[in-house]
Amino acid sequence: MASQSQPHPLPTEFTPATPAGRDGLAALLAAPDRALIALDFDGTLADIVPDPEQSRAHPGAVGALAALAPYVGSIAVITGRPAGVAVRYGGFAGVAGLEHLVVLGHYGAERWDATTGTVRAPAAHPGVQAARAELPGFLDGIGAWRGSWIEDKGQAVAVHTRRAEDPVTAFESLRVPLSELAARHGLIVEPGRLVLELRPPGVDKGVALAEYVREVGAGCVLYAGDDLGDVAAYSTVEKLRTEGVPGLLVCSGSEVPALADRADLVVEGPSGVVALLKSLSTVAGKAA
Numbered sequence: 001m002a003s004q005s006q007p008h009p010l011p012t013e014f015t016p017a018t019p020a021g022r023d024g025l026a027a028l029l030a031a032p033d034r035a036l037i038a039l040d041f042d043g044t045l046a047d048i049v050p051d052p053e054q055s056r057a058h059p060g061a062v063g064a065l066a067a068l069a070p071y072v073g074s075i076a077v078i079t080g081r082p083a084g085v086a087v088r089y090g091g092f093a094g095v096a097g098l099e100h101l102v103v104l105g106h107y108g109a110e111r112w113d114a115t116t117g118t119v120r121a122p123a124a125h126p127g128v129q130a131a132r133a134e135l136p137g138f139l140d141g142i143g144a145w146r147g148s149w150i151e152d153k154g155q156a157v158a159v160h161t162r163r164a165e166d167p168v169t170a171f172e173s174l175r176v177p178l179s180e181l182a183a184r185h186g187l188i189v190e191p192g193r194l195v196l197e198l199r200p201p202g203v204d205k206g207v208a209l210a211e212y213v214r215e216v217g218a219g220c221v222l223y224a225g226d227d228l229g230d231v232a233a234y235s236t237v238e239k240l241r242t243e244g245v246p247g248l249l250v251c252s253g254s255e256v257p258a259l260a261d262r263a264d265l266v267v268e269g270p271s272g273v274v275a276l277l278k279s280l281s282t283v284a285g286k287a288a
């Protein structure tokens, strides 16, 4: 196990604030070929924008991932987006270096493999269709329609308040009514950055990450996220650490204290994530 004070060759801004994080980084740099690099999409690899359909990977993200890929065991994107949407908005298909990329969409319910270029998806949950049909009238009925926007995600349906007149008040006032609507249809509410998503239960990013760690036999894990949906993945990394698998928890920005407060390393949003990935590939490349 690495010592807490062991220096590392990355820029000082990437020094983890916690001993466990420093151990995770040391393990990653000692054996990058055994590391899993897992990242969220919106807010981590892509800047947050007002219109979710306009979200695209940060200009440096794909290049940074492709540059790092030859030196690490595996790279996965774990997102609340449908897998195919994340692949499209990320520009992840057909990228030299990312031939083995995996995108786990819908919090792990869907999976896209770069090796096949196909998405594996579960059967549709009937509650999603019912909630989708009910939602516009429901929002009208509670007077919350103005400014909120429904995102049809196929396997889920989300209500965004970022473009509402008062986004935070709209978000808070929708929490309870949407939870009740979701429960009536056998769904759960997944809260995020000014979004409340009605989705099937049974999987989350923590479960998805744990399964993928097992699948690839990762010897250490870096997980980077920015939002409440990433808390479950953080819990998985914390559990893996107790089982002897080192991990590094990276938070992209500090807009979500519930995540940032648990991170080993907080970077400046997607541009900071890209800079970290680039530094890792430079260091791993020199050592190779």
Ligand SMILES: O=P(O)(O)OC[C@H]1O[C@H](O[C@H]2O[C@H](CO)[C@@H](O)[C@H](O)[C@H]2O)[C@H](O)[C@@H](O)[C@@H]1O
Pocket: 040, 041, 042, 043, 047, 048, 049, 050, 051, 052, 053, 055, 078, 079, 080, 081, 151, 153, 158, 160, 162, 192, 193, 194, 195, 197, 227, 229
């Ligand atoms: O797990 P993620 O990859 O972080 O996806 C979570 C949700 O991200 C999207 O919403 C967020 O990003 C939007 C675009 O920047 C922003 O407008 C919105 O306020 C954010 O909550 C996406 O639209 C959701 O479907 C995802 O579940």
